[in-house]
Amino acid sequence: MNSIYAQEKPEIKIGGALRFNYNLSSWKEGQKERGGDFGYDMFRVNFNASWKDIYLDAEYRLYSEAFGGGFLKQGWVGYRFNEKDEIQVGLNQVPFGIQQYNSHNWFFNLTYYFGLEDDHDMGVKFRHEDETFEYDLAFYKNAEELQFGGDTESSPNRYSYDVVGRNKEVNQVNGKLIYKFGDSIKNRLGTSAQYGGLYNLDTKKTGSHSGLAIHYEFDYKNWNLKAQAMKISNNPENLPGESDDILQMGAYGVPYEVAADYNIYTLAFSKSIPVKLGPISNLQFYNDFGYMDKEIERFEDSFMNVTGILVSAGHVYTYIDYAAGYNHSWLGGNFVDDFSTGNPDAKWEARFNINIGYYF
Template sequence: MAQEKPKVDFGGALRFNYNLSSWKPEQKRRGGDFGYDMFRVNAVATYQDIYVNAEYRFYSESFGGGMLKQGWLGYKFNEMDEIQLGLTQVPFGIQQYNSHNWFFNLGYYMGLEDDHDMGVKFTHAGKKIEYHLAYFKNAEELRFGNDSAISHSRYSYDVAGNNKEVNQVNAKLSYKFGNFLESRAGFSVQYGGLYNINTAEMGNHKGFALHYEFDYRKWNLKSEVMLISNNPENETGVSDEIISMAAYGAAYDVAADFNLYTIAVSRDVPVNWGPVSNLQFYNDFGYMQKQNVSFEDSFMNVTGVGIKAGNLYTYIDYAAGYNHSWLGGNFVDDFAEGNPDAKWEARFNINFGYYF
């Protein structure tokens, strides 16, 4: 019998970005900045029930340069069950995204949305019940030194500095129900170690999430509650109330223990405006409640519209943040101690992306 030939599909995207930020006076005098965002290459190769899925991204050097967003070897047992090995998405909360906008929702900045780590994951996607079981040896490792901190050149946020994520287990269960209101409700749990390079001691981190999502005609709603705790074994004099997290070439501090509440709603409006076929209006909100009462809480809200015109997709966003590292204030510790005298800051952003 003739052997089935392997099949390879390539794709990618090229994106440009315009932004105007309230906390940048010189930029406001220029009328904002317009420039390069990202170029990416996607590849999916299949042979019978074995496949490879990979995505590599190229950002500017100041945003981390080149990085592998995801990449895994997969095997499909049947239409519902498969296993993935490699840099695969962590099954925690609503997937693939808990947001509709270009900025994601607040949890992304703590490694809780579209996070990818190195490990193995089993997925069962039934008509009513969906569950994921996973073990992650560590976050994506690029240095392989005896006592090397993780590289900051990464797509998704991971614990950085003197602590490293190791031996993490995840479980996620979702139940699909409803005809008039198509709903998905479920919960996620995760537990793993935090190895401290300086003390050679093992701390831990854990998380629990409840999530609910529904689709009704042209409407979509995503909602989550997350309880997050990090317990590092730091050296004397270093606070256990703060952890360092990194992505896009830079690190910042995050409160070790917090609750996160998010709600995101969208409405599709089909149109027939030349190449434009759909408008998606949305508002995505996130609230980070820090457990240390001396820390100032963080907020984020993004209002915008996504415009689909063939393979061109454009996000027009007004992103506002309070004690948000990427939206004004002090980048280093807004998500940790914060500033009680902080103001809400905002960024008007237009992202143009051609996907092929």
């Protein structure tokens, strides 16, 4: 929880980051012949302001045009009732699953690609945090809405994945509870639930979507472990003849298909080692694994595993990752239907990636 205390004069803080990226992908023949590509990733600006117990948290990101261009990652106004309770209104992080991240690497875990990790929607959230319990209660009117026409599809130009195409996320409620225990070993055992509507622009009917999750984290010395299981169900009210087994989801300017019903399991761990190597002060080694078990048997399941190192040197953070995927839209597939029907003849593909960021 951010520590922002009441004061008489307004306080403003501005930060941000500039990142560059190198990648070499197993499925891109031309890229392999030239030894990979190195270029611009993202520039972001973070803006925090507070006056007494009212505060603002906003982050705007600018990617290349091919990845959606510029968009607001998060932006909300908060009010702190006391040291334990607060409320947030606006584009805030949805309280579902392990937060802030269910991963250690630059690619996130498999949960991110279905709007289940570091997701942000438009609504109001109440948070409570004390030494033993944390809980969140939230209502989201909808996901990020960039166009306000009566029959306008949601734009895929966004940071976190949401339902796009002919269905729109509406009127979602979330609840999350975490129990904290342990001294030398810090444990966080939690459960999350969400339920909301899927409004179809063609039928004018509202279907539903829901999710349940159990999650556990522990920290011991320089070790961290994250384990999570989720059950996700989507029931759209599509036109007759259109499949209810597949949804469109989108982010970074491009949509793709996702199976409507699935279970997802993730396991991630890391080990940090303090060092003194010139400006380098810490090395964090990690492995993050994800498995998407699609409920329809004819659909091919999806997998993801990322092994890597985070190198910390002052304000510069460098992720060196080897990301492997099977029926994964961002790791070697045809992008369109890897997360829905999938391909039984697919093979594991991999991407070696180095992301260098200066954070200020």
